[in-house]
Amino acid sequence: MELVIARPSPYARKIRVALIEKGIPCDITVDNPWLQNPRIQTINPIGKVPALITHSGDIIHDSKVIFEYLEIMFPSPKLIPINGTERITHKQVEAVCDGICDAVVLIAMEGTRPEENQSVAWVDRQTRKIYAGTEEINKRLNGKQSFTSMELGLAEIATVVMLEYLEFRFSEFDWRPQYPTLSKLISQISQRESFLETKPVGQTLPQH
């Protein structure tokens, strides 16, 4: 299998963490979707990383779908609970975390436009999503160290990936003093090999 990623991408990181946690061998191809004619455009019509090319040559994209695919094809260790309520909790947490990352990406891209074309109102709108989303994740964690009875699963992975992405691309949000439970979660999970090996690394963002 081959996974096409970008080094800073939190969506790709979710998948890379899952591959390592499940011990799945997979070639990793580094791409930059923001440059001219990136490889990803030839395999994902939406032009976004990550995309997975399976053993049979099928192409799967959007990180949510890839995560589900890995869970079905490589069920051990489980990263999404089978129980319906717990499963929805993991998916909901993932959706909020991805939404926060979407807002961070949009702010970063706004910063690549000439200053006179940048919209303060747009950046404020995205910033509100980041704050409200983080508040929601903290509420859902409710002082615990996991969202459900599963110790480490999609919800915890998506949360730690999102928090480290905030520290990487939106460091003006000093969330740690405000959210000690999230701070404890990140300090425990981010030391796993799967997280240490996949830390976000910057890439060129061309002017738009």
Ligand SMILES: N[C@@H](CCC(=O)N[C@@H](CS)C(=O)NCC(=O)O)C(=O)O
């Ligand atoms: N919902 C998608 C989001 C993927 C995404 O936004 N990837 C960004 C990089 S972090 C990208 O490739 N953007 C290129 C573009 O928007 O053209 C997923 O979960 O896979």
